[in-house]
Amino acid sequence: MKINRVIALIYYDMLVFSRAKWRVMEMFYFPITTVVMWGLFSSYMKSFAAEAGLIVLVLNIFWNFASVAQSNTNMQIMDDSWSGSIKQLLISGIKESEYIFARIISTTAISVALLALMLSVSLYMFDLRVIFEKPAASAMLFLSTLVASIAMSVIIAAFIITAGKEYGFLSWTMLQIFILLSAPFYPVSVFPDWLQPITTLMPYTATFENARALASGSAIDNGLLAQGLLISVSYLALSLPAYFYAFKRARKTGYLVKFGS
Amino acid sequence: MNAIEVIDVSKKFKVSGKEFYALKDVSLGIKKDEIFGLLGPNGSGKTTLINIIIGLLTADEGNVKLLGKDVGKFPDITEKVGLVSNDARFHWALNVKDVFTFFGMVHGLEKRERERRASELADFFGLEKILKRRVDGLSTGERMRLSFAKALMNKPSILLLDEPTLGLDPSISIKLRKEIKNINKEFGTPMLLTSHYMREVQQLADRVAFIYRGEIMDTRDVRGVDLEKYFLKMVRLGE
Numbered sequence: 001m002k003i004n005r006v007i008a009l010i011y012y013d014m015l016v017f018s019r020a021k022w023r024v025m026e027m028f029y030f031p032i033t034t035v036v037m038w039g040l041f042s043s044y045m046k047s048f049a050a051e052a053g054l055i056v057l058v059l060n061i062f063w064n065f066a067s068v069a070q071s072n073t074n075m076q077i078m079d080d081s082w083s084g085s086i087k088q089l090l091i092s093g094i095k096e097s098e099y100i101f102a103r104i105i106s107t108t109a110i111s112v113a114l115l116a117l118m119l120s121v122s123l124y125m126f127d128l129r130v131i132f133e134k135p136a137a138s139a140m141l142f143l144s145t146l147v148a149s150i151a152m153s154v155i156i157a158a159f160i161i162t163a164g165k166e167y168g169f170l171s172w173t174m175l176q177i178f179i180l181l182s183a184p185f186y187p188v189s190v191f192p193d194w195l196q197p198i199t200t201l202m203p204y205t206a207t208f209e210n211a212r213a214l215a216s217g218s219a220i221d222n223g224l225l226a227q228g229l230l231i232s233v234s235y236l237a238l239s240l241p242a243y244f245y246a247f248k249r250a251r252k253t254g255y256l257v258k259f260g261s
Numbered sequence: 262m263n264a265i266e267v268i269d270v271s272k273k274f275k276v277s278g279k280e281f282y283a284l285k286d287v288s289l290g291i292k293k294d295e296i297f298g299l300l301g302p303n304g305s306g307k308t309t310l311i312n313i314i315i316g317l318l319t320a321d322e323g324n325v326k327l328l329g330k331d332v333g334k335f336p337d338i339t340e341k342v343g344l345v346s347n348d349a350r351f352h353w354a355l356n357v358k359d360v361f362t363f364f365g366m367v368h369g370l371e372k373r374e375r376e377r378r379a380s381e382l383a384d385f386f387g388l389e390k391i392l393k394r395r396v397d398g399l400s401t402g403e404r405m406r407l408s409f410a411k412a413l414m415n416k417p418s419i420l421l422l423d424e425p426t427l428g429l430d431p432s433i434s435i436k437l438r439k440e441i442k443n444i445n446k447e448f449g450t451p452m453l454l455t456s457h458y459m460r461e462v463q464q465l466a467d468r469v470a471f472i473y474r475g476e477i478m479d480t481r482d483v484r485g486v487d488l489e490k491y492f493l494k495m496v497r498l499g500e
Contacts, residue, residue, distance in 0.1 A: 008366035012352075015363075019354035084350030088411070091315050092367050093340035251319045254274055257312055261348065 001101065005094050009102030013076055017110065020079070026172075027072055027110055028117070031064035035118045039126040051216045057128060058215035059184045059208065061118050062145055066204060067175055069111035069149035073103045074156050074171035080260075081165045087260035096247040100157065104150050111149075115142065130215055137220040141207050144228040148203035151235035152178060158239065158246035165259050184208045203235050204228075262329050264419055264451035265291040265314065270323035272309055272475075283309045284475045287323070294449040296441070298456070298466030298483065300492055306475040307455040308346075311423050314453070315344055328418060340368075343417030347427040349408030353397035357388055360396065360411055368415035382410040385440070387433075401428040409437065413444075420444070420452040426461060434461075441465055459488040473499035 017023050038060045045053025080086035089099065122128035131138045156174050160167050182204035183190070191199050199205055206228030210220055250256035267289040273280050284306045291297040299307050312318040314325050316332055316339040324331050330338040351360050361383070365375030383389040386406040391399070399407065405428065412420065422441065426434040442465060444450050456462050462469060463483060470480040471492070478495055 002369070004369040005367050008363055011366060012355075012363050015359055016352055016354045079352070083352045084348070085352040087317070088349060088351060090317060091339070091342075091344050092364055093337070094367060095336075248319075251317065252321075254318055257317050260317075 001095065001097050005098045006102045006105070009089075009094065009098065010106050013103065013106040016076070016079065017106070023072075023075065023079075026075070027068050028114060031068060031114055031118060032121060034064060035060055035121055036125065039122055039128070043126055054128070054130065055212050055215045056185060057122065057126065058130065058211055061115070061122065061131075062141070062204075062208065062211050063179060063184055064118060065111060065115050065142065066145050066149045066179065068114050069107060069146050070153045070156070070175050071172050072107040072110050073100075073150070073153035074160070076103050076106070077157055077160065078165070078168040078171050081168065084260060087257075090256070090260070096244060100154060100243060104153070107153070108146065108150070111146065130217065134214060134220060137210070137214065137225065140225055140229065141211055141214065144207045144225070144232045145204060147229070147232035147236055148207070149175075151232060151239045152203060154236070154239035154243045158242040161243075161246040161250050161255065161259060164255060178202055179204065181205075182208055185212075187212075201231065203232060206231060262293075263290040263326075264293045264328060265289070265297075265453060266326040266329075267310065267314070268323050268326070270310070270313060270320045270325065272306075272313065272318065272321050282475045284313070284320075287472070287475070287477055289470055289477065289480070291451050291453055293451055294445070295467040296445050296452045296454055296465050298454050298462040298469035299472060300455075300459075300462065300469055300488070300495075301472035302496060305472045307472060308423060309475075310472070311344070311346075311421050311453070311455070314421060315339055315342060340415075341418040342421060343412035343415070343419070344421045344423065345405075345409050345412045345425045346421075346423035347405065347425070349404065349411075351396045351404075351407070351411075353395065356393050356395050357383070357399070357407060358392040360407060361414065364411050364414045370415070378414060382413060386410045402430055402433055405429055406433065406437075416448075418450065420450055422452055422454040422456075424456055425454070426456070426458065438464060459492060463488045471495040 038057045042053030042057040080089060119131060152175055156170050160170060181199050182202040183199055187209070188196050188199050188205060206224045210224050210228065213220055247256070250259065267287055270284055270287045271282065272284040274283050287310060301307050309318065313320050316336055319333070324333055326332070327338045327342060332338060355363070358379070361379035362375065365379060370378060383392060386409060388403070388406060388410060391403060409425065426437055429437065438461060441452065445452060454462065454466060466483050468480065468482055469488070471478045473495065478499060
C-alpha cells in the first residue's frame with residue numbers, strides 16, 4: 001500500500017464531497033433533521049414517558065451515525081462507477097486495498113464530523129447529557145458502531161462489485177435490514193424465538209442494547225460492550241477477504257470493466 | 262526483451278448462457294522503441310486485449326509481460342503504463358487542474374514537480390485556458406486532450422493508445438500524431454495503437470497486426486503496405 005495514493009484518494013474524495021451538493025445533503029441534512037425531529041419528540045414525551053423519548057433520540061443518533069459511516073463509502077464507490085471515473089483510478093496503479101482504505105478514512109472523517117454535529121445539536125437544543133456523563137462507555141459504543149459500519153460498507157462494496165452496478169441501490173438500502181434485526185429501539189426478545197440467535201449475531205445488536213441502557217441511565221454491561229466490539233471486528237475481518245475476492249472475480253468475469261463503463 | 266509480450270492469451274466471456282472467445286491464443290511482441298498498430302473491426306478483441314495488458318481484466322490462459330515482468334505476478338508494473346482511450350471519463354465535480362493535481366499525487370510527484378509537469382502538459386495540449394473548467398463542461402476534443410495529458414503525467418515507459426484521436430478535429434489530431442511520434446523518437450517509448458483511421462496507423466506505426474474475432478490473423482511491417490486495402494482484404498479473409 002502506497003501512502004501517496006491513499007492521500008491522493010482522500011484529497012479526491014473531499015473535493016468531490018465538497019462540490020457534490022447531493023452528497024452533503026445526504027450525509028448531513030437528513031441525519032440532522034431526523035435528530036431534531038426525534039429530539040422534539042423526546043421533549044414532548046418528557047411529561048409522560050421521558051425515558052422512551054430519550055431512548056428514541058439516542059438510538060437515532062447511533063442509527064444515523066451507523067448509516068453514514070457505511071453509506072458514504074459505498075456512495076463514493078458508486079459515484080466513481082456512475083461518473084465512469086473508476087477506470088481512470090484503477091489504471092493509474094491504485095490498488096483495491098488503497099481504494100477501499102482511503103474511502104474508509106474519508107468516510108470516518110465525515111461520519112465523526114456528523115456525530116459531533118448531532119451531539120452538539122442534541123446537547124444544546126434538547127439538553128441530552130447522558131452520552132457525556134459516561135464518556136468512555138459512549139466512546140466505546142460509537143467506536144463499535146463505526147467498526148461495524150466500516151465492515152458493512154466493505155461487504156456491500158464486495159457485493160456490488162460482484163453483482164454489478166445495477167445493485168448500487170444497496171449502498172443506501174442494505175443497512176436497513178441489519179439495523180432492523182439489530183433491535184435498535186426494542187430488545188431482542190421481541191423477535192420470534194427462531195430469529196433471536198440470528199439477531200444476536202447482527203453487527204449492532206450488542207451496541208444498541210448498551211446504547212438503550214446508556215439512554216435510560218442504567219448500568220453499562222461491560223461484557224456486552226466487549227461482545228459488541230468483538231462482533232464488529234469479526235465482521236470486518238470477514239469483509240476484507242470477501243472484498244478482495246470480489247475484485248479478483250470481477251477482473252476475471254469482466255465486471256470490473258463494466259463497472260467502470 | 263520486448264516491452265510488451267503477450268503470450269498465448271485466451272479470454273472467454275459468457276453471453277446469454279453461451280461462451281465465446283473474445284481472444285484466442287493471442288501472441289504479440291512489441292519492441293522497446295516501436296509503435297505497434299493493432300487493427301481489426303469493432304468487437305474483434307482490441308479493447309479486451311488492452312484491458313488485459315493494463316490489468317483490468319485477467320486472461321483465462323496465457324500471460325502478459327511488461328518490461329519483462331509478468332503482470333499477474335507483478336501487478337505494480339502497470340504503474341509504468343499510460344493509457345489513452347476514447348472512453349476516458351473523469352469525475353464531473355473535478356476541474357482540469359484538479360485532474361492534474363490528483364493524478365500527480367497518485368504518481369507520487371512532489372508539489373513543485375507536479376505543478377511544473379501540469380503546466381507543461383496543459384500548455385502543450387492547449388488546456389491552459391480551461392484549467393478551472395469542470396470536466397463535465399469539456400468538449401469531446403478537450404476531454405481527449407486531457408486524457409492524453411493525464412496519461413503522460415508520470416512519463417510512462419509504455420503507452421497504450423486506444424483510438425486516441427477519435428472525435429478530435431483534424432488540427433488537434435495532426436498535432437497529437439506529431440507528438441506521439443516525438444515521444445516515441447525522443448524517449449523510445451513503445452506504444453500499442455488501435456485506430457480506425459488507417460492513415461493514422463500508416464503514419465505512426467512501424468508494424469501492425471490484424472485481429473479478427475479474437476484471433477491474430479497476420480503481423481507485418483507497415484512499410485510498403487496500403488493499410489486500407491490490407492484491412493479490407495483481411496476482413497474478407499476472416500469471413
